[in-house]
Amino acid sequence: MPSFGLQHVTQAIISSFREEEFEVSLEKLQSIFPDATIVAALDLVDRGNVIKYTTAWGRCHYEVLGSTATYTVFPSLFPSTSVSSYCTCPAFAFSVLMAESHLMCKHVLASCLAEQLSRCVERPISDEELVAKMAGNVY
């Protein structure tokens, strides 16, 4: 089960990720994530599939375009809880929440890395549109 300590290590590793120190940064990531997850996440970042919607209030909403669907990602909810992120994809529900075999899915990792590397595709969004988006995810 992901522990509080591991969440902190994960945050620290992601926030120390540097493109100019790619090899070293990658090695650190490999110490906590499977290669497949890292490769998939970096691929999503490279393709510009991490969309960051920002309202005039400065509230952010992340979406990741997956191969079959678009997922809503909450990269960091409450740092003090064991689940510090959330994604609407099936893999997150199964591997992270139910089996507790993974810390996060590739979409959450992609969002964190895109944010860290300033590689999010940023789009402005109105509060009404954001509410509509959130509502659209509830069914």
Ligand SMILES: [Zn+2]
């Ligand atoms: Zn996901």
